[in-house]
Each structure stands twice: as structure tokens, then as C-alpha cells.
Amino acid sequence: MDPLILSRIQFGANISFHILFPAITIALGWMLLFFKLRYNATGDTAWMRAYFTWVKVFALSFAMGVVSGVTMSFQFGTNWPGYMETVGNIAGPLLAYEILTAFFLEAAFLGIMLFGFRRVSNRIHTLATVLVAGGTTLSAFWIIALNSWMQTPVGFEMRDGVAHATDWWAIVFNPSMPYRLVHMLLASGLTVSFLIAGLSALRYLNGDRSESMWKALRTGVFTAAILIPIQIFAGDQHGLNTLEHQPQKIAAMEANWNTGPHVPLVLFALPDEAARENRYELTIPDGASLILRHSASGVVPGLNDYAGNHPPVFPVFWAFRIMVGTGVLMLVVSWSAAFFLKRRHSLPRPLALVMVPMALSGWLATLAGWYTTEIGRQPWLVTGVLKTVDAVGPVAGSHVALSLAVYLILYALLLIAYLGVLVYLALKAAKDGDASPLPGVLDAPLSQPAAK
């Protein structure tokens, strides 16, 4: 068994599992702050009920994110020692700053946010919510800075095969970093707004007409409706940035085999890397040239320029299409729902039925987006500096096979349990409606010790 392939599958599985939870906690923290501020401003307990319903989801997602994140950081050493040995001088400080500035902040104030409602003043509780939300976002900032640097590395020099930093400002704010960060933050916002809208729709379908359900539903739907066009614009800008810095990735995303003008936009195809052509192609003439170069005769890079040095075409091509397709679906659903909520003050049953599975559309789009960008980086781990194949460690294939099998089973079971709890919480909230106990008393983890 080849430890390289197994390690790649293992890391891929781990990061796929991990990203699901930051995708929720980053924006959910701010959403909770919004609920809390609305409560502070209006004194309406329905906002606080919404807060306490969703803070449970936050806690669970945070725990899932922490444990899978710890697993990921260990894998740098267990499976990819070549990574830190080569670029540790740069990755190290960025990771250190993530732990120092973000991780502790979240972890310490999460306790107050979850269990401290009766222990500290309302003001401190709100402050704890701000700090946790800020912490998760700061965490994303550092991780994306590192990831972007791996995609578009600058501000360093190689000495004896080891990267040394020369310009920290350039490293952190590397060319693709702002685009990637905005794209990811918006993705998190969309993931959370669809999750809230979808689970609220589930409550609605189960007969829940409580004030807290409506508040959450409206917040989710309107946030999604506002964010999705912004995301489409940001995604397009990110694509143009990729064209500039990682043209081979764009060539794979478009399944464009030959560089030239008048490149069509491929809507559907089965890219065949052996024959270096697309089967069953459905195209729009000049489409890719128009989108990427804003001119029908614009030259679009093709894979022929990067023979032997470009990412696998099939997964990148399809991951990109799944992401864009999901985005279009998000646009249609969120705008329809916003229309009915705004104009008719109601939610048609068929639309509610569509919104329930759409609760996970953010996850689908985020994963597809990450596959596009991460597989699109291959065969490089750090573009032009370190190849994935050169970073793998001297671990026996059988050991990796064992750990991989256990991780996969564990992740699958945890995912089922997580989704099960989300649905259970929604149904329970639907049953209790606003007759549930008052906020602050609501949470079962008796972790609600009395004030002294």
C-alpha cells in the first residue's frame, strides 16, 4: 500500500470533515451576536430563544471543529514532515499566531458564552459573544493567509532547500489572500444562513409558528438573499485572480486543453486526461474567453502549456461546476423565499420543502470550492516550492491504511450523529415553540451552575 496515496486520502478526508465546522462557526458566531444585539435593543425574548437554540449548534460545531482541527495539525507531523521541514519558517509563525490570537480567545470565552448567561452581566455575556465571533474570524484569517501563501507564495527566499521569510507583510497579504478570505467568509455566511433557514423551514413544516422560528427564518433567508449576489461577484473576482497567478488551475477548471482565443465555455463534458480531450462536450462558443478576458478573442490558457505539471482535470472541472451550480440554486431559492416573506408574509409549503435539504447547500458548495482550489494546486503542495510527493513521511503504508480506515468510519458516524442532533433540536424546538423554558435556563447541560 502506497503511503503517499493513503496519506493524501487521509488528509483530504480530514480537511473535508474539518472545514464543515468552521464553515458554520465563523458566521454563526456573528449571527448569534446579531440575535443577542436584537435582544439587547428590543428586550424581545424571542431573540434570546433563537440565540439559545443556535448557541447549542454553535457549541457542537465548535467541538467538532476543534477535535478535527487538532487531528489535522498532528498530521503535518505524522504524515507530511517534509512540509514543515521545507516551509516551517513561514507556516510556523502563521500557525502560531492563529493559536495565540484566535484559539485561546474562542476556547476561554466559549464557556462564558454557553454557560455564563446567569453568572456574568448581560454586557459581559454580549462581550463574550463578540470575542468568540471575532476569534473564529481571526482564526480563519490566519489559516487562509497560510493557505493562500501556499497557492501564491511570495516574500521569501530559498536557502539550502529551506524557505526563509524576507517580507512578512507580503507573506500574509499575498496576492490571492484577500480574494480567498472574502470568498470563504461569504461562503460561511451562506452556509449558516441556509442552515438556519432550512432548519427553521423544518420547524415551520412541523407546525411551528412561534415568534422565535419566524425571527430565525427571516434572518436566514434575508441574509442568504443579500450575500449570494455578493458571493457571485467575489467568486468571479477570485477566478480572475487565479487566472493571473495559477493559470493551470483555470485551464483545468474550464477543461481547456489548448491555449488560444475564442475558447468556448464548457457546460458539460467528461474530460479524458489520457486522450487529452473532452467527451460529450456541450459548449457555449467564446464563453470562456468572454468570462475570463471580457472579449471573444481573448486568449485563455490551456493545459498544453503545462503538460506534466497541471492538476487532474476531471475532479477540478466537476468540483467547480458543482460549486457554481449550487450557487445558482442558492440564488433562486433565497430570492424566492425572500419575495414570499417580504411581500406575502408567508412561506409556501413547496418552497419550505425545498429549503429543508438546502440547509446543507452551503456545505456542498464550500466542499466543492475547496476541492476546486486544493486539487487545483496539485501537483504542488506549495506552488513552485514543494511538491506533494516530496513532503510525505517515512510511515509504513499499513499504518496509514489502519488510521485512514478508522478515521473514515469515525467521521461518517460523527457526521450522522451531528446531523441527527440538528434535526432533533429543530423538531424539539418545533414541539415546544415559544412555550419552552425561558432563555438562560434552557440548556440542559446542567452546566448552568447558580450564581453564588
Add this chain to the structure above:
Amino acid sequence: MMLDWPTLLPLIFAGLMGLAILIYVILDGFDLGIGILFAAAEDAEQDTMIAAIGPFWDANETWLVLAVGLLLVAFPLAHGTILTALYIPVFLLLVGLILRGVAFDFRAKVPAGRKHRWNRIFFLGSVIASLAQGYMLGIYVLGLDVGLGGMAFGALVALCLAAAYAAMGAAWVIYKTEGELQKKAVLWLRRALVLTALGMVAVSLATPLASPRIFDKWFVWPAMLYLSPLPVLSAVLFAWLWRQTFHLPKPNDRHALTPFLTLAAIFTLGFAGLAWSFYPFVVPDRLTIWQAASAPESLAIILVGTVVVLPIIIFYSFYAYRVFGGKATDLTYD
């Protein structure tokens, strides 16, 4: 030794990493220990025990992230060497931490009938994580050479470290609870102490025997004299704590925190002994902290952040502990 930055920085980071590991072992030690003690507790007691660690465990575990993070960022060469050598126990540790970390949250949110399942997973995760850490410590002490004897020694240390964590957990329960559960915890503490002491003796004997270099560091005059307080003080504290277990709990809950602080002191002494043994190596007898360190300019930039942030972290950790001070049994649902 020239005290210039390239010399000092790895030294500082080795110190910080050691500090992070020590704080982790003490703080997450009691979380893991409470998970282990779940096996001996009733339903209602389990709820109280969870309440005793609920607001803290997340921040406690973060010290492990910091410790491994520092190993990763400050000593990248050692990070790879140690973690690839310990692939399987690290993997088990992670599985344990995953199970423990999520069970904690799930048990409070699932339908009542499923709670037991997550309680068992919480116990299982805590046991696996503790055993894996002990095994790793055992193998590290022997210089990362794994033979059959090494594995047996690793297993012994694994058992003893799990017992030591159980002792920490029991001490924390003594501090955070009252009544029957508190009395029970005193008994738990007494039983766990025996294995804890055995583990410390085993590691103390094995370390110098595994490496002539370490032997020579301890058993030469006058180093022996300077170092003698470490084992002597540890033994005295052990004996004193053992005696205390026959008198606790005391009227008005006096000395409720003492067992925990005593254990923390014993851990610190043991840790100091290990640090003395292995310094200046980060991979036993193979890589010194200077050979394994990142470039000075990278360490410098991390140090700037650390110096600013560490006091803040310590400050707000104290704040969080103060907010959730007092007995965990005082539960109200008003």
C-alpha cells in the same frame, strides 16, 4: 555558550513548550481523569462531574494545541521525527480526543435515551487518550526506540499516567463537589495515588538507565546534591497526600483544593526532572533544540506575538475560572 539571539531563541521556545506541556498535563489531566472516573460514577454524579469541567475543558485542551503548535513551529525537524516515530499512539490519542471532545457535547443534546451511549464514549475517549499519552511518554523516555521491552514499558507508563489523571480528576471532584460524591472522590484519589507513584518511580529509574548520557547528568557529584530535592520533595508530598486521604473531607470544606494543588506540585517536580534529563535534546540523544529549531527571524516574530499574548491568555483564563468558581453541585434551573 554565547548568549546571542540564535542561541537564546530556541532556548526560550523550549522553555515555553515545556511550560505549555506542563500546564496541559495539569489542566486537561483533570478533565481526562474525570472521564476515566465516569466508569465508577452513578448517573447523577456523572452530570455533576461534567458540570465541574464544562466551562473549562475547551480552554484546557488548547494548551495541547499550543504545545504541539510550538513543537511544530519552533522545532519543525523534531516535530516530524517524533510524530512519525509515534504514528500509531498519536493516531490513538487523536481518536481518543475526538471521541472525548464530541461526546461531551452530544451527551447534553441527544434524546434522553441516547445519553448513556455518549457517556460510555466519553469514558472510552478519555481512557484511550490518557493511555496513548502515557505510552508516548514511555517510548520518548526510552529514546523513541521501540522494541518488545520498550512496548511493555510504554504500556506500564500508559497505565500509570491514566491513573495519575484519574487522581487529578478525583482531586478536582473533591474541590468542586460536596456530600457523597466528594467522599467517593477521596477513595478514588487514594486508589489512583498508588499507581501514580509507581509510574513516577518507573520513569525515574528507566530514564537514566536508557541513556548513559542522562545517567551521567544525574549521578555525579555535586549535581546529585542539587537534584536531590526533586525526588525527596516528591516522596514527601506523596506521603503527605496519602495521609490526607484518610482525613478528607474536612469540616467547612477546608483544604478541598489542597489535593489538586499537591498533585500539580508533584507533576511539576517530575516534569522538572524530565526536563533536566533531556536538555538540551528535543529528540532524545539525536536532535538538540538548536539543531531542530526554525530560523531565528521566524522565532523572533513568533516571540513578539507570544510575549504580548501569553499574559492576556493567562489573565482571561483566570477570569474564566473565577466566573465559574464554587461548587458545581449548586445547580439551579430557575
